[in-house]
Amino acid sequence: MPVITFGYQDLQDSGVDINPEKLIEILPMIGSDIEDFDEETVKVEFFPNRPDQLSVEGVARTLKGFLGIEKGLPAYDVEKTSMKVYVDENLAEIRPYISFAIVENIKMDEQKLKQIMEFQEDLHWVIGRDRKKVAIGIHNLEVIEAPFYYKAIDPDSITFTPLDSLNEMTPREILQEHEKGVKYASLINGFEKYPLIMDKNHQVLSLPPIINGELTKLTTHTRNVLIDVTGTDLKAVNQALNIIVTSLSESGGKIKSLEVVYPDKNQVTPDLKPKEKVVHLKKAREITGLDLNLQDMKDLLGRSRMDAEIISPEKLKVAIPAYRVDILHEVDLIESIAISYCFNNIESYLPDIATIARENQWYKVDKLLRDVMVGLGYQEVMSLMLTNENNHYQCMKQEEDERVEVAQPISRDRTMIRKSLLNGLMEFLEDNKHEDLPQKIFEVGDVIYIDPDQETQTKVLKKIAAVVTHSNANFTEIKSTVAAFLENLGYEMEIEPVDNPSFIKGRCAGIKAILDESTPINGFFGEMDPEVISNFQLEYPVVGFELTFDN
Structure with a gap:
């Protein structure tokens, strides 16, 4: 996430004279994480939904409202x-x-x-x-x-x-x-x-x-x-x-x-005309759990540097400054009300409901897959659903295709939702190449699938993938692993040669396995291409597989 560094004197020059200790206490309440601070400066990390706070002037403007120094819509001529x-x-x-x-x-x-x-x-x-x-x-x-x-x-x-x-x-x-x-x-x-x-x-x-x-x-x-x-x-x-x-x-x-x-x-x-949205009293009470009235909401929105007008006994019309690009929905206004109220001042309580839970069938399957892989000597890892185009496509030698991108990513490494598990496993090997060999890891997780014929149609698929690296890792080893894995699940395996840019040509096989018509499995296994191995700065052969559960 973006990190900015500014001095306490910078804030004073911008009209915010605040004790450094109080500043350190307040900054997390306006949506930041404090990375470091000393006697003169503070380094803070802001979520990307508030790009207006990526300058010291933006931080000062927010603090003026939060502290009640200035309220309402800033005027820009x-x-x-x-x-x-x-x-x-x-x-x-x-x-x-x-x-x-x-x-x-x-x-x-x-x-x-x-x-x-x-x-x-x-x-x-x-x-x-x-x-x-x-x-x-x-x-x-x-x-x-x-x-x-x-x-x-x-x-x-x-x-x-x-x-x-x-x-x-x-x-x-x-x-x-x-x-x-x-x-x-x-x-x-x-x-x-x-x-x-x-x-x-x-x-x-x-x-x-x-x-x-x-x-x-x-x-x-x-x-x-x-x-x-x-x-x-x-x-x-x-x-x-x-x-x-x-x-x-x-x-x-x-x-x-x-x-x-x-x-x-x-x-x-530039066009700095404020945009307008309506916020309802009932919804604000439901979401925040606070016993608010319209005047309370109006005052709190003023501390968020917005103007509000009571237009009925149940709602406010809010004028939103042009720099607040994060306000997309009524709930964003309610979040601003809660921030101005200060989250630490909101009392927590247990909901007055009772429920009976049971394990989701989808996750029972996960447990079975994990048990089989652990029994085969593999260690489970868990990676993030988010990845980036370089690791997902370029490093794996795959052509770019339709994907779900993150509108405001928190870092350069997390810009899209993954469509495969293999690159995440390769990243893990890269981060742990200093550890002893052999390394045998697997992951069970969800990915996004986009229908190539209907690019707007996406669905979540369950996949399992595994990789092995050591000096003698080869096609026969990973084939034996896949065969044992499917046999333990009760599947019969059919394989055929396939070309996959991530694998050495002629050393990759496609898999089709059927238990019954409702639970087909498709996938591939083989020896990773040396260029892919080099892209992740690994030094030994890598073999792996990835299987998709269609239903």
Whole structure:
């Protein structure tokens, strides 16, 4: 999860004068985990559903409400300008959306500059999915001139000096040779043209989502900045811009808007108009367990930096600030009420109901599978349902396909729901390669299955997988394990040669086993490809199997 570091003095400069001991006590109550602290600074980890708290200004704004220093909707004045941004129609299939804003009168020093850069990179991850969905550029406004142009250009048609470089390069050369270009090349190198942002004088501001130009690099002398946000999702683009400009405004910045001119429409950004939702008294009482009235809820929402209006004896209309991108449903408002009330002040009690429980049949099967594998000399491991595309696809030499992605992942390692168990077992071997051999592990778990003919149709499947590693691990060993496992379950096994990129060609077999028509098993086993073994930094042969229970 994103971690930010700020000093107690930073909070004081933002209007929050609080004793460090009290701060350490309060921070977990507003949704953070404290990583470390000393006499001058504190390092905190925030959940990604609150990207507005990834800057010290955002934290100060939240604390002002929680402590009652300031209540209600923060006011942000946006001065309209005549500046325009023209969007090339050829970007529609590449990176179609862009939003712009200007923030003036920023008090920039080394500390502030570092905080802005870290804030930008945290947003790249939390909202931008590592720049794939959203990418942010922050530029020195004083060296460029409006209007601005967002173009689709030939990758060899222009040169500019990328950030922290000395020599001019073409966009294609940046993707091939520059550190950032190589890292993010996959985001645009499949297109014939690349996105580029230029000013009136054809000076290059940015090659989004890869890198900014050296021309507009921020320094401690910068006072006025131009912010661009590009991406593939218009809502996410505007949300990222709103979070940045409101944060900079909290430290004294003056926000100005620009008009983005698309081929078929115009849009003025940023748009900081509050959104509105309704929260019901009855539901708030049911969820929180608190004996609230509408005035209580109104006051607590004010401490969450929202405005609320009583519109009936049973409900409130709530004005939500543009930076609160986490408020999606009425229950999110109720959570904000509970946070402002302070979770520690909510008394716990046992529910006044009685139930009779019994073991789910699904888990009885799990127990049987585990007993058989333990009897065969394997040790069980349990991994997370979440994994990442690199380990799931690239490291296993599998082609990427439809998957369920996490909208706001808590870390770069947990971005999708797994569709297989094998890569998790390989990760376990990698983490334990210092242990003695042989290592024989297995896992029983659920995965997501997406119907290739109906991509919106997903279901949960039960799988079992196992891997073995030692100097003499081979096809015969894993075949014997699979045969013994199925025989103990009462299945008859049929095998046939199959090609699976994760396994050595010619040393992988497909499995079909039937006990009765209602409980078929399908799967495969074999010797792992040396490239896969190397991808997980293992040094000895690995064999494994994976079986799927269709019902």
